[in-house]
Amino acid sequence: MTLLQAHDVHLSFGATPALRGAEISVREGEILAVMGPSGSGKSTLLHCLAGILVPERGEVVFAGRRVDRMGEHERSSLRRDTFGFVFQFGQLVPELNAEENVALPLLLAGVRRTKALAEARTWLDRLGLDGLRLRTSGELSGGQAQRVALARGLVARPRVLFADEPTGALDSLTGEQVMDLLVSSARDEGTTVVLVTHEPRVAAYADREVVVRDGKVLALAPEPIA
Numbered sequence: 001m002t003l004l005q006a007h008d009v010h011l012s013f014g015a016t017p018a019l020r021g022a023e024i025s026v027r028e029g030e031i032l033a034v035m036g037p038s039g040s041g042k043s044t045l046l047h048c049l050a051g052i053l054v055p056e057r058g059e060v061v062f063a064g065r066r067v068d069r070m071g072e073h074e075r076s077s078l079r080r081d082t083f084g085f086v087f088q089f090g091q092l093v094p095e096l097n098a099e100e101n102v103a104l105p106l107l108l109a110g111v112r113r114t115k116a117l118a119e120a121r122t123w124l125d126r127l128g129l130d131g132l133r134l135r136t137s138g139e140l141s142g143g144q145a146q147r148v149a150l151a152r153g154l155v156a157r158p159r160v161l162f163a164d165e166p167t168g169a170l171d172s173l174t175g176e177q178v179m180d181l182l183v184s185s186a187r188d189e190g191t192t193v194v195l196v197t198h199e200p201r202v203a204a205y206a207d208r209e210v211v212v213r214d215g216k217v218l219a220l221a222p223e224p225i226a
């Protein structure tokens with residue numbers, strides 16, 4: 001079943017067209033990799049799907065709801081309550097420790113602090129970070145910080161996890177560890193994942209790949225079975 005869809009989406013930044021009639025369908029529970037060269041429009045497409053940006057033309061539909069027609073308040077509730085995010089550079093709040101960073105989405109959703117922190121600890125344990133829960137981002141390695149960011153992206157049990165180059169700042173071994181955790185956690189939780197990456201090794205973790213080129217989405221045929 002299709003959970004999230006963009007149809008004929010156009011968006012420009014000034015004179016620069018970033019999306020020019022993008023079409024994409026994301027099925028419930030799948031891990032979809034969005035590939036393509038630098039500047040092709042991958043991040044802009046992710047931002048439109050996630051209700052961060054509003055297209056100038058076209059439709060974005062999540063679970064039957066027109067995201068492109070929502071006001072800022074409704075889109076921000078959707079992002080907070082239904083979507084999770086992991087970005088390239090973790091973007092942890094530097095003043096907070098790992099446990100508090102992970103608890104943030106729950107606190108923003110109104111969950112009591114003790115409950116939110118307990119849930120955060122569960123996720124830190126799951127991602128092998130139990131010894132690091134009181135460290136701030138400055139006291140974590142890049143891979144550890146990105147695992148904390150992953151825990152934060154998943155803690156509120158989002159329907160869709162948007163991951164924009166989640167391993168882009170990591171060496172390849174650390175990147176693979178983060179992808180292993182991302183994929184296994186998403187599968188366990190039944191979370192749908194939209195993964196933007198330009199690395200084929202990262203895209204190989206996905207169930208399906210599409211390529212963005214010049215603001216349009218090209219679907220790839222499935223690999224023939226050898």
Ligand SMILES: Nc1ncnc2c1ncn2[C@@H]1O[C@H](COP(=O)(O)OP(=O)(O)OP(=O)(O)O)[C@@H](O)[C@H]1O
Pocket residue numbers: 013014016017018036037038039040041042043044045198
């Ligand atoms: N906030 C912005 N202001 C101006 N131009 C932008 C902005 N965001 C993106 N663009 C432009 O829109 C086009 C698409 O950018 P986008 O970031 O979506 O591509 P991308 O495929 O994700 O690239 P990369 O892999 O390098 O991150 C590019 O030409 C980019 O320079």
